[in-house]
Amino acid sequence: MSLPKASLFMGGISLEKVTNHTCPRCGQSEMNVYYSDQTDVRVGAWCQYCNMKAYYHNEELVQINS
């Protein structure tokens, strides 16, 4: 099954969004993960359910507003 994807533009950087990841804070599958279009590196995540925001540091999810 392929995940739904959508591209968005933030500050001229093209990111790819992958939805339905499991949120580490609330456990709901409502977290969007954002990838860099250029490198396929994960750059950030946002949970639509609990509004958790995070970025990736060395492949580790770091919550910004925990």
Ligand SMILES: [Zn+2]
């Ligand atoms: Zn959440």
